Amino acid sequence: MLKRIITPAIAAGVLLLTACATHQSPTGRSQMLMHSEAEMAQLGQVSFAQLKQQEKVSQDPALNAYVNCVAERISGVLPPQQWEVVVFDSPQVNAFALPGGYIGVYTGLLGVAENADQLAAVMGHEVAHVLAHHSNEKVSRSQMTGTGLQLLNIGLAAYGVESAATITQLAALGTNVFFTLPYGREQETEADIMGVELMARAGFDPEASIALWHNMAKASSGAPPEMLSTHPSHSTRIKELNAQQQAAKPLYQAARQQSRTVCRAPK
């Protein structure tokens, strides 16, 4: 009896590991992904809906137009997908993107990202985390190493079930997955590489990524802003961003040949 229970479980485990090992990230790392895109998108949707209820959403037309302008140019160079963009009225120096097509920008970030190019650097980086399935990867890794997230099984077993209880569970799970679990160092590097390329292809000056992270470091001299607390050391990041400029410049020059909406930061 015991054997009958264990054997299929082991077989399933082996299959899962085999499937995971073959997945490749956009920069060629092998990735372990245990969840479907639909599951991750569902988590993204529930988390974003919850944030919109909890945080103050900015109604400032000029700020919204500016952030949407940058987001539209970035999403214009991505595989076709609808992105919902919300500006949160909060001093937090932060931005994020979630699976399912959601972008959040906090007004606190707009004091640190001084112009559209710098805002595009942040947005490109955050969207890259989504394109490269980094949330799926970090939650999968956490499950494999058995470090908590028991909630995940409950949450994803309830996937597709639209009751208030499961929505609450999914929201708690989403907060855990998207905002509490940190990205790994290699995921951050990958998001930087992809982000610089995305901004350049969208016609934003890739050099602005360097100024942006300098500004971030300056802004962190008091309490570290959210974005830096889980991100790599400043000097390592600047060195890597410098190294990426050569590859990004031609993409930027080519993008500048086409006419694009000019995004201007409100005064």
Ligand SMILES: [Zn+2]
């Ligand atoms: Zn990041």
